[in-house]
Amino acid sequence: MTVFFIGAGPGDPELLTKKAERLIGQCPVCLYAGSLVPAEVVACAPEGARVLDTAPMTLEETHAEIVAAHARGQDVARVHSGDPSLYGAIAEQVRRLRAEGIGYEIVPGVPAYAAAAAALGQELTVPEVAQSLVLTRVSMKSTSMPEGETLENFARSGATLAIHLGVRNLREIERVLTPHYGADCPVVVAYRVGWPDQMFIRGTLSDIQARVRAEKITRTALVFVGPVLGEIRDFTDSALYDAAHPHVLRPRAVAKG
Numbered sequence: 001m002t003v004f005f006i007g008a009g010p011g012d013p014e015l016l017t018k019k020a021e022r023l024i025g026q027c028p029v030c031l032y033a034g035s036l037v038p039a040e041v042v043a044c045a046p047e048g049a050r051v052l053d054t055a056p057m058t059l060e061e062t063h064a065e066i067v068a069a070h071a072r073g074q075d076v077a078r079v080h081s082g083d084p085s086l087y088g089a090i091a092e093q094v095r096r097l098r099a100e101g102i103g104y105e106i107v108p109g110v111p112a113y114a115a116a117a118a119a120l121g122q123e124l125t126v127p128e129v130a131q132s133l134v135l136t137r138v139s140m141k142s143t144s145m146p147e148g149e150t151l152e153n154f155a156r157s158g159a160t161l162a163i164h165l166g167v168r169n170l171r172e173i174e175r176v177l178t179p180h181y182g183a184d185c186p187v188v189v190a191y192r193v194g195w196p197d198q199m200f201i202r203g204t205l206s207d208i209q210a211r212v213r214a215e216k217i218t219r220t221a222l223v224f225v226g227p228v229l230g231e232i233r234d235f236t237d238s239a240l241y242d243a244a245h246p247h248v249l250r251p252r253a254v255a256k257g
Contacts, residue, residue, distance in 0.1 A: 003066055003076045003097060007083040007109015008032070010239035011194030013040045015110045023107065029069045029078035030119050031062055036081035036220070037116050038195065063096050086135060087164060101242070111223050113162045116190040120200060122228075124160055129229035132159035138166045138173070160226030167191075167221040169239040170209040177225055178205050186229035191221040202229075 004023045006226040009015035016024075024030060025044045032042045034053030045051050050069075060080075066088050069076045080088045084106055097104050113135065117124050125131050134154045139145050154161060155177050166173055167189060177185070191199040203211045205225065212221075 001070050001073050001075050001103070003078055003102060003104040004107055005084045005088070005093070005104060006079045006107045007088075007111075007195065008037045008041045008078055008079050009110035009194060010082055010112040010115040010179040011036075011038055011041075011198075012115070013038070013043070015115065015194060016041060017107065017109065019167040020107050020109060023075075024077045024079065026075070029065065030077040030079060030095070031065060031080035032077075033081060037079055042079055059092060063174065064126070065094065066093075066102065070100075073129045081112075083109045086111055087137065095112075112190070112193050113224075116188075116193045116200075116222060116224070119190075119193060119198065120188065120229075124228060126228050126232060129157075129232055130160045131225055132157065132164075134159045134161050135164070136161065136164070137164035138169045151176045152180075160228050163225065166223045167212060168218055169236055170212060170223070174205045174209060175222065181205060181225060181227075185225060186228060188229050189217065189221050190224065191217050193222065 001085070002118065004027065006020045006023060007017075008020065009013045021167065025046060028049050030042050030049055030051045031054050032051070033055060035055040037111055039053075042051060043060070048063075052065065066076055066078070078090075078093070080090065081086070084090050085108070094104060113124075113133070124133050134157070136149065136151070136154060137145070138151070151161075152165070158180065161177075163173065183254055184204045187203050187205055187208040189201040189203075189208060189212050197215070200217065201208070201211050201215060201217070
């Protein structure tokens, strides 16, 4: 048997990859993180499948389900939100599978930051404005951050920040980032991206906390910070399609005019 760690995307069932949908539809056991993955995503599980919401379960309990499925020779669809490579909490599960010789495969999914950018209708890397995106988080009640991976260190780069688990720590985010980005730096808080009640709150470092408080949002939100989130009209076109810039697939420059 095989355990398939499947990225379900941010919540919209239509953002499942074809491979993800196929695997969920054929595995006799489906374990999904119901706090972040809507039941509609796993509705394609086969009739009679053992479908469990792992939100109230411990790591030991979910692993016991996998071991039992292994004994029965049944494949398992282990469905996580977004993409499993980013805050997917799969490393500790994989460690146990390897120790017991249980096979696994990882199926990528659409990460929340990509779905949010699509819903906002914008690119996150604009020439001469922003060419880097830092995916990070704040500690709060979760595992502490490694030494050196601080908001202040990332802020020194001036890159666009996508901050997970930060919506309840906006005051600290404002305090740390304002010296580097300025009080008027654009901020977008993306709430429950891909779900029917998704919401995007726009503001600046100086006022985003009040705007989020007014909407009573305390969880399941991604905080974006950076100039690229503002209304930018005066920027240089990418050289990728510039007629004056030849490349391997367009080896000759095309004269303008």
